[in-house]
Amino acid sequence: METVPLWVLILALALLILCSAFFAMAETALMAANKYRLRHMAKRGHRGAVTTLWLLERTDKLLSLVLIANTLINAMATALVTAIAILFFGHEESVITIATAVVAFLLIVFAEISPKIIGATYPERISLGSSRVLKPLMSVAKPAIWFVNLFVNGLLKILRIRGVNAHNQHRLSLEELRSVVLEGGQFIPQKHKSILLNLFDLEKISVEDIMTPRSQVEALNLDAPIEQIKLELTTCYHNKLPVFEGEINKIVGILHVRKAIGLLNESDEISVDHLRALLSEPYFIPEDTGVFEQLQYFQEKKEKLGIIVDEYGEVQGLVTLEDIIEEMIGDFTTSMPGTARGETIGWNAKGECLLEGATPLRDINKKLGLDLPLDGPKTVNGLLLELLQEIPDSPIALKIGQCVIEVVQVQNQAIKVVKLLRPVAVKRWLAA
Incomplete structure (x- = not known):
């Protein structure tokens, strides 16, 4: 050394x-x-x-x-x-x-x-x-x-x-994959990120969460006068209609409106039997069926519309392939007037938002950034009625979490219109 x-x-x-x-x-x-x-x-x-x-x-x-x-x-x-x-x-x-x-x-x-x-x-x-x-x-x-x-x-x-x-050698769970997407940052475009997150949510929700409720279903009653049936056919907003006899729980088939209109154009003299011949078999879905599972069923059975029934066989609403696709990528179809599905949801300059009582709570949470409970009723009307235990006969407001929901209009035993106040506006509302 x-x-x-x-x-x-x-x-x-x-x-x-x-x-x-x-x-x-x-x-x-x-x-x-x-x-x-x-x-x-x-x-x-x-x-x-x-x-x-x-x-x-x-x-x-x-x-x-x-x-x-x-x-x-x-x-x-x-x-x-x-x-x-x-x-x-x-x-x-x-x-x-x-x-x-x-x-x-x-x-x-x-x-x-x-x-x-x-x-x-x-x-x-x-x-x-x-x-x-x-x-x-x-x-x-x-x-x-x-x-x-x-x-x-x-x-x-x-x-x-x-x-x-x-x-x-473990695999990522859905929640871990969700975190990967959320942390993707600038590597994933916002629209793509939104679609991926919606796909993960399909595993958690059922068709009941995205269905068109029974009260908003556009359907055809074969027991009605033939002139009324013709009028409904020429003014309907959908290409396929559930058809029932007497009351909505007795659905007998699904009518392809274009075929019925073609029959009307050929001859004014049509009967209920002519329409009955055009019906296809109805496709019934249990209300607790998962959305992702139902998407697979639609694909396997080549169906695009299903009638949702509860455990007693009573009709609760309907769901279409378009409803599931919209749940993944966002609204892209035009909803018929009077429904809440095509409604624009957003805060105004005062921190307020007017909504129909039939608006789904999931849509409100997603578009307004709220955290309203989803384990019970599916609409804001149902949530308020559950909390109030009665149908209000005068304007009333409830504070749920950080949001205040004010009943604006009650009609036909249901809350028709509500006003939501965001947290910032709630402070001003309480001070007043």
């Missing part, structure tokens, strides 16, 4: 610190790398991504390689600094202690913290480059890795802990 120049010893120490920094940086980068991005790059033929994924599939061996190398390098660096100190200052204990502190400081700053911060900042870029060095090193160090892992695996079995790779 005495014959080795000082500059060579210092250069060797610097190289050891650089090697230690490389392994620390590579370890952090590989653990922090986005595997989905790497898989995408690998599918496009990126060799570095393929190598990186190969290493990540062998996490136990990878960590063993990095930690063995780091431990040996750090031990060599400590021994080298100690030797330099003894060479120039003798065997003084204080000198050896200071030398140990100095090398510890150098390793912490230049071989641990700084490289790991860099690795966490640029994980993909660094992991792609370092993987080309680590893969051949793993082959060279295979005997040492096997020997060390022999004891490690034995210890893990005693502690009843599965290997690292077993925990890495």
Whole structure:
């Protein structure tokens, strides 16, 4: 050691610190790398991504390689600094202690913290480059890795802990995928993000949440006078109509309006029997059927409209394929007048919003950013009636959460129009 120049010893120490920094940086980068991005790059033929994924599939061996190398390098660096100190200052204990502190400081700053911060900042870029060095090193160090892992695996079995790779092969849950989409930021256009989030919500809701309620269903009564039936056919807003006899619970079929209009154009002398011949079989859906499940049923059965019934077989409303598509991508069809489905929902300059009582609570929460309860009634009318336990005969207001809902108009045993006040407007309302 005495014959080795000082500059060579210092250069060797610097190289050891650089090697230690490389392994620390590579370890952090590989653990922090986005595997989905790497898989995408690998599918496009990126060799570095393929190598990186190969290493990540062998996490136990990878960590063993990095930690063995780091431990040996750090031990060599400590021994080298100690030797330099003894060479120039003798065997003084204080000198050896200071030398140990100095090398510890150098390793912490230049071989641990700084490289790991860099690795966490640029994980993909660094992991792609370092993987080309680590893969051949793993082959060279295979005997040492096997020997060390022999004891490690034995210890893990005693502690009843599965290997690292077993925990890495999990799949993302829907909520985790939702978080990935929400954190996509500028990488996902807002409209695409909205559609993806709506897709996740389809698993949570039933057809009852998006149906057109019974009171708003446009249907044809075969027991009505034929002239009234003709008038309803020529003024209806839909291409398909449920057809019933006497009352809505006795649905006998679905009428394709275009076929009926074509029959009217051919002859004014049509009867109920002529219309009955045009009917197709009605398709009934239990009210608790999931929306995503129903979308699959529509596809399998080649249907576009279903009648929703409760456990007693009574009609609750109807749902169409368009309703489900709108739930995913937003409104795009024109709703018939008198319904709440096509209604524009938004706060005005005063922080108020006028809505029909039949407006679904889910739409209100989504478009106004509120948190009205969804585990009970589906509409604002139903929510207010449940809370009041009676039909109000005069204007009344309720504070639900941070929002005030004021009854504006009651008609036909139902709340027809309400006014919502957003939290900022609520404070002014309470002060007044």
